[in-house]
Amino acid sequence: MNTVKASICTIGDEILIGQIVDTNSSLISRALGEIGVRTTRMVSLADDRNEIIGILSKQLKDNDIVISTGGLGPTKDDITKDALAELSGSVSYVKNEAQELIIHEILHARGLDVLDVNIRQALVPDNCEVIVNKRGTAPIMIFRFPASRFGHPAVLYAMPGVPFETEAALGDVVEDIKNHFKLESIYHKTIMTYGLAESALSELIAPWEDALPANVHLAYLPNPLTGVRLRLSVYDADETTESLVNGLVEAVKPLLGENLYSDADDSLEAVVGRLLKAKGESLSVAESCTGGEIAHLITTVPGSSEYFLGSVTSYSPEVKKKVLGVKAATIDGCGIVSSAVAAEMAEGVRRLTGSTYSLSTTGWADSYGDEREPAGTVWVGVSGPRGTQTRRFRYKGDRKRNIERFAASAIDFLRRYIIK
Amino acid sequence: MNTVKASICTIGDEILIGQIVDTNSSLISRALGEIGVRTTRMVSLADDRNEIIGILSKQLKDNDIVISTGGLGPTKDDITKDALAELSGSVSYVKNEAQELIIHEILHARGLDVLDVNIRQALVPDNCEVIVNKRGTAPIMIFRFPASRFGHPAVLYAMPGVPFETEAALGDVVEDIKNHFKLESIYHKTIMTYGLAESALSELIAPWEDALPANVHLAYLPNPLTGVRLRLSVYDADETTESLVNGLVEAVKPLLGENLYSDADDSLEAVVGRLLKAKGESLSVAESCTGGEIAHLITTVPGSSEYFLGSVTSYSPEVKKKVLGVKAATIDGCGIVSSAVAAEMAEGVRRLTGSTYSLSTTGWADSYGDEREPAGTVWVGVSGPRGTQTRRFRYKGDRKRNIERFAASAIDFLRRYIIK
Numbered sequence: 001m002n003t004v005k006a007s008i009c010t011i012g013d014e015i016l017i018g019q020i021v022d023t024n025s026s027l028i029s030r031a032l033g034e035i036g037v038r039t040t041r042m043v044s045l046a047d048d049r050n051e052i053i054g055i056l057s058k059q060l061k062d063n064d065i066v067i068s069t070g071g072l073g074p075t076k077d078d079i080t081k082d083a084l085a086e087l088s089g090s091v092s093y094v095k096n097e098a099q100e101l102i103i104h105e106i107l108h109a110r111g112l113d114v115l116d117v118n119i120r121q122a123l124v125p126d127n128c129e130v131i132v133n134k135r136g137t138a139p140i141m142i143f144r145f146p147a148s149r150f151g152h153p154a155v156l157y158a159m160p161g162v163p164f165e166t167e168a169a170l171g172d173v174v175e176d177i178k179n180h181f182k183l184e185s186i187y188h189k190t191i192m193t194y195g196l197a198e199s200a201l202s203e204l205i206a207p208w209e210d211a212l213p214a215n216v217h218l219a220y221l222p223n224p225l226t227g228v229r230l231r232l233s234v235y236d237a238d239e240t241t242e243s244l245v246n247g248l249v250e251a252v253k254p255l256l257g258e259n260l261y262s263d264a265d266d267s268l269e270a271v272v273g274r275l276l277k278a279k280g281e282s283l284s285v286a287e288s289c290t291g292g293e294i295a296h297l298i299t300t301v302p303g304s305s306e307y308f309l310g311s312v313t314s315y316s317p318e319v320k321k322k323v324l325g326v327k328a329a330t331i332d333g334c335g336i337v338s339s340a341v342a343a344e345m346a347e348g349v350r351r352l353t354g355s356t357y358s359l360s361t362t363g364w365a366d367s368y369g370d371e372r373e374p375a376g377t378v379w380v381g382v383s384g385p386r387g388t389q390t391r392r393f394r395y396k397g398d399r400k401r402n403i404e405r406f407a408a409s410a411i412d413f414l415r416r417y418i419i420k
Numbered sequence: 421m422n423t424v425k426a427s428i429c430t431i432g433d434e435i436l437i438g439q440i441v442d443t444n445s446s447l448i449s450r451a452l453g454e455i456g457v458r459t460t461r462m463v464s465l466a467d468d469r470n471e472i473i474g475i476l477s478k479q480l481k482d483n484d485i486v487i488s489t490g491g492l493g494p495t496k497d498d499i500t501k502d503a504l505a506e507l508s509g510s511v512s513y514v515k516n517e518a519q520e521l522i523i524h525e526i527l528h529a530r531g532l533d534v535l536d537v538n539i540r541q542a543l544v545p546d547n548c549e550v551i552v553n554k555r556g557t558a559p560i561m562i563f564r565f566p567a568s569r570f571g572h573p574a575v576l577y578a579m580p581g582v583p584f585e586t587e588a589a590l591g592d593v594v595e596d597i598k599n600h601f602k603l604e605s606i607y608h609k610t611i612m613t614y615g616l617a618e619s620a621l622s623e624l625i626a627p628w629e630d631a632l633p634a635n636v637h638l639a640y641l642p643n644p645l646t647g648v649r650l651r652l653s654v655y656d657a658d659e660t661t662e663s664l665v666n667g668l669v670e671a672v673k674p675l676l677g678e679n680l681y682s683d684a685d686d687s688l689e690a691v692v693g694r695l696l697k698a699k700g701e702s703l704s705v706a707e708s709c710t711g712g713e714i715a716h717l718i719t720t721v722p723g724s725s726e727y728f729l730g731s732v733t734s735y736s737p738e739v740k741k742k743v744l745g746v747k748a749a750t751i752d753g754c755g756i757v758s759s760a761v762a763a764e765m766a767e768g769v770r771r772l773t774g775s776t777y778s779l780s781t782t783g784w785a786d787s788y789g790d791e792r793e794p795a796g797t798v799w800v801g802v803s804g805p806r807g808t809q810t811r812r813f814r815y816k817g818d819r820k821r822n823i824e825r826f827a828a829s830a831i832d833f834l835r836r837y838i839i840k
Contacts, residue, residue, distance in 0.1 A: 016459045018450035019641060021443055025464070030438035039436045041475075042464035044445070055461075197527075199494050199535050221434050222493070224584070231439075285733075287712075291719025292705075295712025295733045300820055302786060304711075310739035312732050313705075313715045319730035319773055323743070353739055366722060376529065396529045397555065400720050401584055 003235070004181050006032050007041045007059035011052060011071030011080060012161055015044045024069045024166045031170050035178060036186035036235070037065065047071055052083035060145065060154045065177060070161025072138035074117045081125065084158055088143045090125030097122075098132045099139040106137060128158075131172045136165035142176065155180065187237035189245045191252075192262040194227030194412045201228050201259075208252045216248065224401075225408045226267060227259075258416050268411045269297045275418050276307040281356035283414075285311035286324055286349035288336075289363040289378060293407040309353040314345065324348030337362050337373045339390040342381035346390075350383045357384040359414045361406055366399035378406040382417045389417060424601050426452050427461045427479035431472060431491035431500055432581055435464045444489045444586045451590050456604040456655070457485065457597065467491055472503035480565065480574045485597060490581025492558035494537040501545065504578055508563045510545030517542075518552045519559040526557060548578075551592045556585035562596065575600065607657035609665045611672070612682040614647030614832045621648050621679075628672045636668065644821075645828045646687065647679075678836055688831045689717045695838050696727040701776035703834075705731035706744055706769035708756075709783040709798060713827040729773040734765065744768030757782050757793045759810040762801035770803045777804040779834045783826055786819035798826040802837045809837060 008025045015022050022044060029039040040063060045051045052071070059066045071080030085093070100122035107114050121137045124130055131140035141158040157173050159166050177183075193201060198220050202209070209218055215236060221229040232248060234241050249263055261271050276283055285294050285308075295311040298304055312323050317336060320326040325348040326341055334340040341362050350358035363378025364370070373379075376397065381390045393409045395402050428445045435442050442464060449459040460483060465471045472491070479486045491500030505513070520542035527534045541557045544550055551560035563576040577593050579586050597603075613621060618640050622629070629638055635656070641649040652668060654661050669683055681691050696703055705714050705728075715731040718724055734740040737751055745768040746761055754760040761782050770778035783798030784790070793799075796817065801810045813829040815822050 015446070016449060016462065017453055018446035018448070018459070019639075021441065021446045022462075023441055026435070026438035026441045028438070029436060033437050039438070040466060040471075042436065042442075042462075044462035046460060051460075197530065197532055199537050200532060202537075203535070219433065220493075221439055224582075229439075284739075285712075287715075290716075291724075291728075292707075292712035292715025292717075292731060292733070295707075296710075296716045296823075297712075299711025299733075299735065300823065302819055305735055308711075309736045310732065310734045310743070311712060312730065312743070313712070313719075314730045315719065315725055316729040316773070319704075323730070323732070323772060352743060353736075394529050394531070396526060397584065398588075399722055403716075403720065 004037045004065065004183055005040045005063045006037050006065040006067060007043065007063045008039060009056060009059060009066060009068040010042070010044045010161065011047060011068055012044075013047050015070075016046055023163055024161065027163070027167060028067055028069070028170065031174055032177075033186065033188070035174060036184040037177065037181070047079055049079050049083045049086075052080060053087050056083075056087060056156065057150075060156060061150045063154070064152065064181065065155050065157070067157045067159060067173065069159045069166050072121070072158070072160050074121055074137065080158070081123070084128075084141065084143065084156075085125040088125060088127055088145070088156075090127045092126050093123040094126045095122050096124055096130045096132070096139055099130065099137075102132060102134060103137045131169060131176070133160055133165055133169055135168045136160050136162055138165075140169050140173065184235050185237040187234045187241045187245060189232045189249060189263075190265045191230050191249060191260060192227060192264075192266055193230065193256055193259045194261055194268060194408070195259045196228065198222045198228050205252055205255050208248075208255055212248065213244070216245070225404055227261070227412075229265070258419065261412070261415060267301075268408060268415060270301050272411055272415050272418065273298070273301045273304055273307060275415070276356075277303070282307050282309050282353075284309045284349045284353035284355035284358045286345040286358065286360040287311060287313045288315060288320070288345070288361055289365045290361045290403055290407045290410065291315065291365075293403050294359065294361065294410055297407055297411065309355050312349055312352070320345065323352070325351065335370060335372045337364055337370065337377060337379060339379050339381075339392070342379035342390045343383070343388045346381035346383035347388055357382065357414065357418065359410055361410050363406055365402045365406070376402055378402075378409070380406075380410040380413045382414050384417060386417070386420070424457045424485065424603055425460045425483045426457050426485040426487060427463065427483045428459060429476060429479060429486060429488040430462070430464045430581065431467060431488055432464075433467050435490070436466055443583055444581065447583070447587060448487055448489070448590065451594055452597075454606070454608060455594060455598055456606040457601075467499050469499050469503045469506075472500060473507050476503075476507060476576065477570075480576060481570045483574070484572065484601065485575050485577070487577045487579060487593065489579045489586050492541070492578070492580050494541055494557065500578070501543070504548075504561065504563065504576075505545040508545060508547055508565070508576075510547045512546050513543040514546045515542050516544055516550045516552070516559050519550065519557075522552060522554060523557045551589060551596070553580055553585055553589055555588045556580050556582055558585075560589045560593065564600075604655060605657045607654045607661045607665065609652045609669060609683075610685045611650050611669060611680060612647060612684075612686055613650065613676055613679045614681055614688060614828070615679045616648065618642045618648050625672055625675050628668075628675055632668065633664070636665070645824050647681070649685070678839065681832070681835060687717075687721075688828060688835060690721050692831055692835050692838065693718070693721045693724055693727060695835070696776070697723070702727050702729050702773075704729045704769045704773035704775035704778045706765040706778065706780040707731060707733045708735065708740070708765070708781055709785045710781045710823055710827045710830065711735065713823050714779065714781065714830055717827055717831065729775045732769055732772070740765065743772070745771065755790060755792045757784055757790065757797060757799060759799050759801075759812070762799040762810045763803070763808045766801035766803035767808055777802065777834065777838065779830055781826055781830050785822045785826070796822055798822075798829070800826075800830040800833050802834050804837060806837070806840070
């Protein structure tokens with residue numbers, strides 16, 4: 001079966017000048033991927049009639065489906081709609097009554113007058129089908145082109161660009177695609193690793209990767225903060241695919257060992273949270289160089305109040321001594337960035353809060369550093385029922401990036417301690 | 421003068437499948453806009469040799485400049501580099517010694533072995549110029565095409581796709597563009613406001629805006645976390661432009677009052693940091709629902725250790741009582757999310773650390789809420805030489821978004837207290 005191919009086109013000057021980041025394209029391509037439609041390209045283009053006609057035509061020629069978003073606002077919809085009418089050979093507009101009703105409703109609810117420019121949004125080229133936009137004023141237009149036009153049957157979906165509206169209408173567009181195209185069945189499975197660079201990971205699992213069945217595609221998706229995500233994709237999936245993929249995941253687990261932290265699409269802090277919640281255990285944190293980032297990450301997880309008691313960010317040595325009970329002699333003798341200080345910080349905050357586990361950091365996030373430890377170094381401490389452990393990590397980034405990597409490494413160090 | 425036109429091409433399957441949102445394109449187009457280069461298109465394409473050659477050629481034909489990002493990772497750089505070699509007519513690769521050194525440095529700093537796949541990243545087609553990538557292993561390649569090739573002189577910059585690396589190398593790319601193209605002179609000035617919505621702001625400064633000279637363009641750039649940024653742009657700028665714009669900024673200041681927090685492109689936490697540093701004063705923080713986000717923001721500012729003493733994240737009532745000295749009767753009588761608890765938290769952490777000022781938060785970031793205060797409510801407290809003040813803010817977002825808005829509102833509340 002031929003893969004159904006799609007191109008996503010976002011129309012609007014505000015994207016091209018960098019004013020807004022385009023989040024619609026990734027939203028749409030994820031939804032397409034779920035039903036086995038492959039996104040071959042994404043294009044952002046200007047609110048310009050010739051650009052719209054030229055680029056959409058080219059994308060329709062190269063793809064089965066084109067989804068455009070944007071360009072349909074009340075102040076500029078004429079350009080896009082006229083361009084779509086010309087592209088599709090429409091000679092007149094018709095009013096969509098259902099959308100006109102919604103336009104009235106939405107504007108009334110906002111206490112605004114219904115102006116001519118608003119009502120004009122209910123007009124669509126006479127050769128398109130309409131999906132009503134329930135969250136906004138511009139309807140979704142569907143143009144179906146016969147094979148004679150672009151060498152193959154092709155469909156253009158013109159959607160509004162406001163993410164809140166795009167999101168709501170996407171389900172209907174996906175349904176229409178499922179009804180009009182014969183789709184491959186596609187199956188994805190993601191597993192998360194931390195602690196190995198892409199190249200080292202690749203060497204480690206080479207025997208397994210080399211033995212993958214031909215229809216299983218492996219992608220390495222590295223991210224410095226979440227580690228390397230491994231994604232297995234199977235095209236032409238059938239009822240045997242899930243167990244095939246689960247078997248492959250089980251087979252790679254012994255190679256990955258503790259570097260694997262989730263066989264779903266998960267964050268380190270969510271995994272740590274689940275481990276703690278399952279055992280009814282609790283956590284506290286003592287941060288120095290990470291300055292609150294660890295506590296912030298831990299508390300972005302919904303329900304974290306069930307296991308996270310609190311944290312102390314001891315940016316000054318006085319707070320380390322007074323609140324956490326770090327000994328002056330330790331700081332003077334070992335240095336503020338040291339294994340011993342990390343250990344005393346972890347033990348101090350655990351004593352203070354009575355938590356099952358505690359996690360600490362002390363390091364140099366940027367250019368300071370000292371003769372013992374250069375900038376980019378962090379000592380991480382974990383204290384818990386099996387005693388206190390520390391480990392040093394080194395990175396080479398700017399302040400912000402080092403803080404983020406320190407925090408991720410610390411949370412992973414805690415995870416490894418908990419699962420031991 | 422003809423406008424210099426650019427196309428931004430992001431290469432990588434991970435964008436097309438929607439795994440990551442492309443933030444590089446908006447970063448780059450903003451930087452181009454600052455020097456007067458107009459971005460005409462953005463294209464995301466697959467890690468596929470034919471796609472890369474075909475699309476980059478088309479974009480080079482339609483534009484003066486093409487900037488590509490991505491496709492240069494150690495496991496897949498061969499495709500992109502081979503495609504670029506073919507596109508540019510290169511027949512051999514040469515090793516860039518400076519980049520090879522950095523590859524060794526980066527991997528050593530991470531305690532990783534230097535593999536062949538890593539060293540291969542230092543190889544570049546023999547007809548390109550190189551900008552060394554100081555933050556990553558893949559160098560930036562510059563291909564200059566004569567007018568004979570695409571009908572006009574054109575330049576292709578191939579950059580790495582990791583945003584941290586793209587960001588760092590962008591300055592050098594912009595410099596190269598400035599040196600090789602005759603650009604319109606454009607002058608931008610940004611001022612930052614917090615506390616007013618775009619529409620309210622627009623009403624407030626209407627008299628000033630209506631009187632702006634015709635060649636001065638004003639843009640409202642709203643962001644829920646940094647407030648509304650106002651950007652003044654003057655095209656065809658000359659030596660009189662800077663003083664003209666500075667005069668305009670001075671004229672709008674009385675209208676904006678305390679809502680203006682910076683007449684540069686600045687963050688709230690950087691502004692607060694400068695205020696504290698200038699007076700030799702210090703800060704501590706007591707967080708509940710913001711879970712470390714405020715401390716994190718404060719400490720992302722370089723040099724923050726000069727004024728930030730530390731923070732306590734008291735996620736559990738016990739930590740609020742034991743560490744911060746919040747009275748049980750206050751929690752029971754007023755509720756955990758209340759003005760009184762915010763005040764006692766601020767006073768408690770100020771007492772604990774001896775700081776000049778302290779800032780506190782207690783609120784409901786998501787669906788919890790109670791009968792007194794619904795979800796999305798935060799009470800913020802500030803304590804300092806002029807006593808303790810509290811204020812309530814309410815937002816309607818998800819957990820993550822509410823935490824971010826609570827933190828921004830709290831830091832702005834502190835700023836207003838300090839400048840009083």
